[in-house]
Amino acid sequence: MPARPSQRFDTIDTLRGAAIVWMTAYHFAFDLNHAGWLKENFYADPFWTWQRTAIVSLFLFCAGLGQAAAVAQGQSWPRFWKRWAQVAGCALLVTAGSWWMFPKSFIYFGVLHGIAVMLVIVRLTAGWGRWLWVAGAVAIAMKPLAAWAHVQWPQLDFLNLPAWNWLGLISRKPITEDYVPLFPWLGVMWWGLAAGQWLLAHRRAALQRPLPRPAAPLAWLGRWSLSWYMLHQPVLIGLVTLASQLR
Numbered sequence: 001m002p003a004r005p006s007q008r009f010d011t012i013d014t015l016r017g018a019a020i021v022w023m024t025a026y027h028f029a030f031d032l033n034h035a036g037w038l039k040e041n042f043y044a045d046p047f048w049t050w051q052r053t054a055i056v057s058l059f060l061f062c063a064g065l066g067q068a069a070a071v072a073q074g075q076s077w078p079r080f081w082k083r084w085a086q087v088a089g090c091a092l093l094v095t096a097g098s099w100w101m102f103p104k105s106f107i108y109f110g111v112l113h114g115i116a117v118m119l120v121i122v123r124l125t126a127g128w129g130r131w132l133w134v135a136g137a138v139a140i141a142m143k144p145l146a147a148w149a150h151v152q153w154p155q156l157d158f159l160n161l162p163a164w165n166w167l168g169l170i171s172r173k174p175i176t177e178d179y180v181p182l183f184p185w186l187g188v189m190w191w192g193l194a195a196g197q198w199l200l201a202h203r204r205a206a207l208q209r210p211l212p213r214p215a216a217p218l219a220w221l222g223r224w225s226l227s228w229y230m231l232h233q234p235v236l237i238g239l240v241t242l243a244s245q246l247r
Contacts, residue, residue, distance in 0.1 A: 007073060009207040010215075012065045012196075013222030019058040020221045024232050026051055031233075031240045056111055056180055057188050062222075063115055064122060064192020065199075069207075071126045072200050080123060088116040090230050094178075097234075102177050109166040110178030112229070117166075117182060118189045125190070132194035139187030146183070147171060 026048075032038045042048045070080070091112035099106035107113075128135065150156050150171035159169045168181030199207055211219060221228060 007069075008223065009065075009069055010211050010219045011207045011209070012062060012069065013219040014211055014215050015058070015065070016062040016222035016225050017218030017220070019055060019062060020225055020228055021218070022051075022058070023055050023229075024236070026055060027233055028236050028240075031236050035240045035244050037240070037244075056185065059111065060115070060118070060180075060185055060188040061192035061195070063119070064189040064194070065196040067119065067122050067126065067189075068193050068196025068200060071123070072197070080119075084116060084119055086226060087112055087119065090226060091116055093230065098177055101237075105175045105177050107176055107178045108162070109176070109181060111180045113166070114180035114182065114185055115189075118186050121186060122189050122193050126193060126197075129197070130194070132190050132197070136187040136190035136194065139182075139190060140184040142169065142183040142187075 029038060029040070029048075030042055033040045033042060040048060042052075091110070094107055094110060094112055098110075125132070125135070146159070146169040149169075150159075156169075157171070158164060159167065160172055160174070162174065165174050166181050168183035168185070170181070173179060
């Protein structure tokens with residue numbers, strides 16, 4: 001089928017932009033803590049760990065919504081792979097940068113690595129229709145099921161090794177600054193895809209209606225989410241480092 005004209009959905013972009021603002025505020029607090037300006041436990045305090053879970057969930061849900069729109073508009077595979085290469089390339093840059101800053105806990109399968117893998121799976125399963133809801137629920141349930149399985153069968157401990165822990169079927173979290181494995185997070189993106197397909201079929205106007213003027217900056221951020229993601233931390237770290245030196 002010929003590709004349909006590409007259309008931006010400001011509602012999706014605005015939701016993604018809100019996730020960006022939240023993520024930026026979270027990372028700014030993390031950087032202040034790393035520099036000694038705050039005394040918080042970002043790895044165990046529920047106030048911070050639940051925020052991280054919510055931010056990642058919102059990003060992945062938006063990625064699923066975006067794929068629903070792309071498929072509905074007949075996005076070609078070459079165009080898909082072009083965008084995918086940008087995400088995968090940025091994931092490699094994140095690995096390199098985090099290795100320089102956190103050599104003992106660098107990011108080898110963070111949110112961009114996870115998105116790169118999940119995007120391919122989501123694109124290939126876009127025709128599953130209502131079964132996407134079921135698939136998403138199963139994917140999310142894999143986390144507690146894996147924990148139970150490790151207790152029953154200790155020989156599954158090999159799934160904790162770096163060669164396998166990107167699947168998420170683990171009994172202990174690896175030492176890394178960001179970890180977004182396939183399970184359970186694929187379930188969130190599948191639900192985003194399912195929700196997007198339902199909205200496009202039954203509530204398309206909800207995605208197309210004009211947004212209030214104050215939401216325009218969020219929509220703009222949502223359209224440049226990958227660029228913002230890659231640039232915001234170097235800028236924030238630079239500002240915090242400069243402030244620390246001047247203190």
